[in-house]
Amino acid sequence: MHSEEGGAEVVSDRMAMLLAQLDGGGAADGADGLSHLASATVAVIMGVDGICAGVGAGPAGTVAAWGGEAVSTEVEDLQFTLGEGPSRDAAATGVPVLTPDLADALVRWPVFAPAAMGLGARALFVFPLRIGAIGVGTMLAHRSAPGALTAGQIADALALADAVTLALLHRQWSAPEGTERPGPGWAQPVTYRAEVHQATGMVSVQLGVNLAEALVRLRAHTWAQDRLLADVAADVVARRLRFGDLDF
Secondary structure, three states, X not given: OOOEEOOEEXXXXXXXXXXXXXXXXXXXXXXXXXXXXXXXXXXXXXXXOEEEEEEOOOOOOOEEEEOOOHHHHHHHHHHHHHOOOHHHHHHHHOOXXXXXXXXXXXXXXXXXXXXXXXXXXOEEEXXXXXXXXXXXXXXXXXXXXXXXXXXXXXXXXXXXXXXXXXXXXXXXXXXXXXXXXXXXXXXXXXHHOHHHHHHHHHHHHHHOOOHHHHHHHHHHHHHHOOOOHHHHHHHHXXXXXXXXXXXO
């Protein structure tokens, strides 16, 4: 149950207990407390069907770092492929993007919104992961049916976002020197998306266009073929696909 003090909603008892476990697990002998935080349990407390978090706040998009629920992670991949969506907006603005019904967001995200609904997500709630003015990533929760979060659920989500941010930073700081993907579940966006950037450069040369246009072409081909951007990029880098041979 949520309680109010001076009109401000506070974190629920169940979420407070989970966050205490997360803090304790992360502090013990350098252990990764986040790996012990079950996203399914968190989703039940927040009244959503799935939740995940990703690191990264720039054009390279986010990389899954916590939570493996299928629809949530597929929605994140979809945003990276299409180049639009609430996670990108939340990372850019530093404020939560709450969408109780994606059917009402067709103008804002004309390509992403219907595609996300096709995956089974009808409501999306994205919270930026930040330390002051520094963006770390985003946390995304979804519902399969329309519906807004209550004030108490938003309070829980904000507290969870702060805790996840610290836990992800702990993973990065405790990683061995020179490790490309330090620790299970943690990935550095620049490294993880390196193949996409490499493919973008190759497409730029093949078509004689700038990098921004090359990425647009790469994404357009990906969407037309109903594939993941990472898979198409792998084909370009391996020279199984050459954009100079395609008929646009």
